[in-house]
Amino acid sequence: MVNAHTRHPVYRIAIGVDMEGSTSRSNREKSVLRGVVHQAVAESLAAHGVHGDDIDRLVDLGDGVIVLIRPSDRVPKTLLLESVVPELSGALRRHNEQFPNLAVRLRAVVHAGEVHFDEHGQFGELLDVACRLLDAPRLKLALRETSAPLVLVVSDDLYWSVVHHGYDGIAVPSYAPLVNVRIGSVPRQGWVHVPDEPRAWPHPLPS
Template structure:
């Protein structure tokens, strides 16, 4: 019946079926345009141990987190006009950055995240564990990018699924517990291969190590952890070391 189904009779007298379109009403043009994919850089953050805090402390931490995020973005040159409104995650936030030439994704890794780390360290140093609860903030940060949809009720899509799964992974939580730093940074495989490994200004590719591998529909996805304690390896020195080893391996063994 071409998506039509008899669902009820017109009344006791006629007994004729009333046919309705079971496929549902067509979306208005404005709604169809609304759910088209839009490319966005994605930064997601989550506060460590938020569920263990009292509600008044949570409220204070949330206000502080949003204030520090806003300050870090503005200092990094990612003004409000380049960003969509923050998406609240209860104990964290999701930030979508629009693709402008003035705000390449490199700005998220440097200087935005380092500035945020410094602001958190400064804030935490001024806090003390009082009877009212611990006000210090430590967070996990994920940077990813991809297509994002919005149907008028909220944002969704595979790119956001990947970012949130990296953010909430046990490996990311464990990485934060192992460090005394105020935050840990995890980047997606896409960010690592398109940005990190090229070593743009302020970004040390040799400081990123594999952290977690996610299985998403149709592909395996690697997450990388920024390790600030990783020893710096000068690229020229590394190249000459490989060459020297190759030369040594090619030399014939000495005669007995």
């Protein structure tokens, strides 16, 4: 979808993923793994009723993807955190057990905000923040420190508007403020969570 009035931003929820160690893979392996990742993300969303008209054109990252979800009462942010992300982690675990030579581990992000559309696709601070959080060295380290197939980072905005309130299925102590990045001159924080290892982090933690 292209916003007919490109000067106006529109609100979207972003869920994105990026593969660990993709640069060490051959192009043929990357081709297979891209298919695995796209399918796992699509099926994890569809399993909880997110598909079709809920989703804009995907933002392809080469070794990952960002899905922009249109606002709807059927797709609250809590659904992504307590259902879709664990579903994706489980799908990756099953794939990795079946195909250990093509195992996939992902860094994931959930953020929300304003985005613009033009004839080239989507752009705006929402994507800047999501991509910078996904690529944060501290998030990469968090994935290396666990055997889980996925680690999640949520933006500070999302943490305080959703996670902090402790809705059903969201374990607040399992989110830690490990990531600090800058968008231009503005610092932005990210909260890290490992779905398969719902540990309790001491607060506050150093970045």
